[in-house]
Amino acid sequence: MVDVYHPKTLEEALQFRSSTGAVPFSGGTDIMVRYRTSHGVLPDLPWPIVLLGHLKELQYLRLRKGSLCIGAETTLTDVMDHELTPPLLKQAIGLMAAPALRNLGTLAGNIGNASPAGDAVCALIALDASIELASPRGRRVVSLDLFIVGPGRTILAEDELITEIIVPIGEGHISWYKKVGTRRANALSKLSVSADWAVDDNVLTHVRIALGAVAPVVLRCRDIEDDMTGMKLPEIALQREDLMNRYKCSITPIDDQRSSAAYRKQAASNLVGAVLDEMTGGR
Amino acid sequence: MARIRAYRNDAEAKVTGTARYADDYSFPGMLHMVPVYADYVSARNLAVNGAEALAQPGCIAVLTASDVPGNCRYGQIEEDYPILAEGTIRSWGDVTALVIAETREQALQAASLVKVTAEPMEPVLTIEAALDPYAPIIPEGKDSNIVVHHRLRHGDPEAVFDQCELVIEEDFHTQVIEQAYMEPESCVCVPRHDGVLEIYGSMQHPFSTRRFVSSFLDEPFSAIEVYTIPMGGGFGGKDDNAAAVCARAALGARITGRPVKLTYNREWSVRETYKRHPYRMHYKMGFSSEGKIEAVETTMYADSGAYLSVTPWVTWRSTAQCCGPYGVEHVKADVYGVATNNVFRGAMRGFGAPQVNFAVEQLIDIGAHRLGIHPLGMRRMNMVKQNGETVTGQILDKHTVSLEEVMNSVVHHIGYRKKYEQCSRGTSDNDELYGIGLSVSYRGSSLGAEGMDYCSCVINGQHDGSILLETGIHENGQGSESVMMLILAEELGIDRKRIRYRRSSTSTIPDSGTTVATRGTIMGGSSVVVAAQKLKELISSHIAQRLKCSSDEVTFHDDKIWGLTYDNSLTWEEAMKELYLQRVAPYAFGTYQGPDVSWDDTTGQGDAYFTYVYSCQCAEVMVHKHTGKIRVTNVVAGHDVGKAINRAMVLGQMYGGITQGIGMTLMEQVQEAGGKITNLNLGTYRIPRSTDIPEMEGIIIEHYDPLSLTGAKGIGEPAIELIAPAIANAVYHATGIRCTSLPLKIRPEDLS
DSSP states (O other): OOOEEOOSSHHHHHHHHHHHOOEEESSOTTHHHHTOOSTTSOOOOSSOEEEOTTOGGGOOEEEETTEEEEETTOBHHHHHHOTTSOHHHHHHHHTSSOHHHHTTOBHHHHHHHTOTTOHHHHHHHHTTOEEEEEETTEEEEEEHHHHEEETTEEOOOTTOEEEEEEEEOOTTOEEEEEEEESSSSSOOEEEEEEEEEEEETTEEEEEEEEEESSSSSOEEOHHHHHHHTTOBHHHHHHTHHHHHHHHHHHOOOOOOSSOOHHHHHHHHHHHHHHHHHHHHTOO | OOOOOOOOTTHHHHHHTOOOOGGGOOOTTOEEEEEEEOSOSSEEEEEEEOHHHHTSTTEEEEEOGGGOSSOSEEOSSSSOEESSOOSOBOSTTOEEEEEEESSHHHHHHHHTTOEEEEEEOOOOOSHHHHHSTTSOOOSTTOSOSEEEEEEEEESOHHHHHTTOSEEEEEEEEOOOBOOOOSSOOEEEEEEOTTSOEEEEEOOSOHHHHHHHHHHHHTOOGGGEEEEOOOOOOOTTOSSHHHHHHHHHHHHHHHHHSSOEEEEOOHHHHHHHSOBBOOEEEEEEEEEOTTOOEEEEEEEEEEEEESSOTTHHHHHHHHHHTTTTTBOOSEEEEEEEEEEOSSSOBOOOTTTTHHHHHHHHHHHHHHHHHHHTOOHHHHHHHHBOOTTOBOTTSOBOOSSOOOHHHHHHHHHHHHTHHHHHHTOOTTOOSSSEEEEEEEEEEEEEOSSGGGSOOEEEEEEEEOTTSOEEEEESOOOSSSOHHHHHHHHHHHHHTOOGGGEEEOOOBTTTSOOOOOSOTTOIIIIIHHHHHHHHHHHHHHHHHHHTTTTTSOGGGOEEETTEEEOSSTTOEEEHHHHHHHHHHTTOOOEEEEEEEOOOOOOBTTTTBSOOOSOEEEEEEEEEEEEETTTOOEEEEEEEEEEEOSSOSSHHHHHHHHHHHHHHHHIIIIIOOOOEETTEESOOSTTTSOOOOGGGOOEEEEEEEOOOOTTSTTSOOOOTTTTTSSHHHHHHHHHHHHHSOOOOBSSOOOOGGGOO
16 A cells, blocks of 8 residues: 555645655556566555646746746647747657657656656757756756766655656757657657757857766767867867767666667767768768 | 458458457346455465455356366366466456356345455476475476477587687567457356257357366257357457466356356456466577577477466477577477466467567578678578478478578568678668568468368258358458358359358357467368368269250359250259259268377477478668657568468458567557566457557468468468567668567667
């Protein structure tokens, strides 16, 4: 038996969470599978849960101060279908799971689950997203990049809930997304690459390249991004192989059931090459 | 895709989700059973202690081998498969105990407390290890891990290789595949008031199930009645294990005297049930300078796993079809089945042919490439032709040998020649590489010389003009009942609405063998024709007088029965009433026996099958340069099915076979770590989804087969047996890389 809390408001949810330590249940598409028992029998959850997916006050998309703010319990389908959603995020969500799962799954769930293969997380990190956390003590905003610290591990405090995802709108930005899975839908990523950049007068003024499922967390190589920023596009084209190699050396993937380390390293580097080609109009 | 009308007697129930599968059945007082496994791969001195489990709330019984009144072990060929393990454990899938409780939750809870101990032994997990002279011998009472050895000797290849222009030697490997039917095994067994055990189960061989139950309980066939109910697929995978699941539920029902349900979840199903055999094949193929295959020598090993199941039959088909559809004069083949401690291998759609075709159809392309001959010309030159001889010495003169026609229509339809020239062959000016590939095959229909082939049909005409039909072929979800109804409607010239297929059981129709080997339509359909002819003779003899003609002048068409003139006809209602008044039962029983086949086990020569299905499939692929991902974009398939009875269903079999074959080619693989399967559910064992399915076109070619009473041959297995080499050849033409292992994998670093 497990205690399940069904709060009517966020405030009530925060109370439950802080007083019982109940685990946030935002769609449950991971939890229900991980703790399944057998056909015809309910899952065996090891801790109390607080249901959040029904809270309307956490389901919205709106613009605020140049950023898109997404209520944490908005379903993946609603995020994907919204006109304000950046194309990169739309693409990433579009290749996640299957429609039925996207109708249940939420951004908060994907973030809180903290899988290195979380596709929405990979796209959000490339978009420089941050998240708002709330607790009875107050609210704080942290960069998503810093929020996830390892597979399944975040800095979410015992009394906190994710309430909002804040995605800066990069005017004129260009994005690129590629996911490699065993099949074309409903497959966890072998690896994924999300990129977002801006060019002004043939100069790269902004670049983020996030690699999913190649490290314990979604990976960005800030040093390489810093080096690339300010470079002229033809220069980047010239350094293509070198940049690809730097990425290849920076990632240390693992062998698992879905793929091998060697494959991930090579394919990730190739996909970085593809990003660079897209950027510079090369090849 | 063109719209074609399909007929299915179960269409509405299947589409609306109201069809009742085994787990949907419940009976008052029903108990729930769950299996108990042990985390051993190979072990002896097995001991099971159920005391703690039995003390749990709701727990009724913990059954072990000592509770079994009959034989714990059974099998289709050898009685080696433990329905309940006794003393030893030979694989990770062995079931050591059965827990029965009032609810499934209680049964699961109790099962987790059953203590199983044993003395572990070093398992033998690979063919290589099993063949080691010092390897432990897995099958009890045997002196070798080689459980079967088939030989084929035709001519003298050794003498011919020296004179060949080109000799290719290549090794091929195929992987372990799970059938991945929609519905995991399930059974409800109900003790009837008269002592008979009624079985409602998800299995594809009711008669084999009855034999398993009978042996396990030591009760006669007449005390066990196995019903056909809607079933969510089998693909060959619901024989031994599915029967064992029924036998276990039956044991529970017999001991408790109450209905018992045993429903498997996916993990248990994947853990315990037999898989497609992985093969390790070595081929040596010699060609003349013109491209004629002069000689073939091959040695192949199939990992049979811990139990024999149908390994001898699977490997026999590989032997008989070891050279694909090519008439080669000099052939030597040695095909071995090898026991290991892996979860056992058994029947799966294709049955020993997909593995062999994967090798042969690539070798042909390799040979063509090396000799600079077009792959089409190469195939045309070597393929079996009318009145030609197969490698087993069979002369193909009793049916139309249409392989060339089939290949031509596929090639023409897809535009192979032009597209073949456009293949990337490793270079392209964008991110993807394009290729097209083709394969051809012939497939012996039905069981061939592997077993006795016969089928029965009962037509039970009713006095109101309606008709009940039943055959010994089992509805696995493929639509066999509908096909039988269409055949009967055609034979009697009646509206098919008159016909209902009655729910058959092992107590109402004679054992007609199993619904496997693409034999449903050919065997079942022929038995319907025999029974229909008998019924027509019976009716004719009793109504000829009323129709003012002799009984051999009575005809059946347009939903009526006719004499010689338009004025003399009877509706079925009238005719049946007439029979009633004459105290005649409009009942006919027909059996059909397969035509003779022959086989000499020492030479591998004989008339292996009484007829063959000829097939060609052609696939187009794109290979992504950055990731090496292979995407099948288009497939055209042509099959000579003899005669299509239910066209949409024939096409459905083609598309389903291709899709399942794409799974085998690109993504599926049962992963075994130390004999334990690590991808136990469909989240980690990935099969193709709708988004992975390419454009597909099926071409039905019909050459009425004189040895089948309906003219029909079959399509279930031909559809899956040749897509892997077609895709492998396409990948080669795209990338220049030859993949000799399944699933195909292209490393991005190998692409420029």
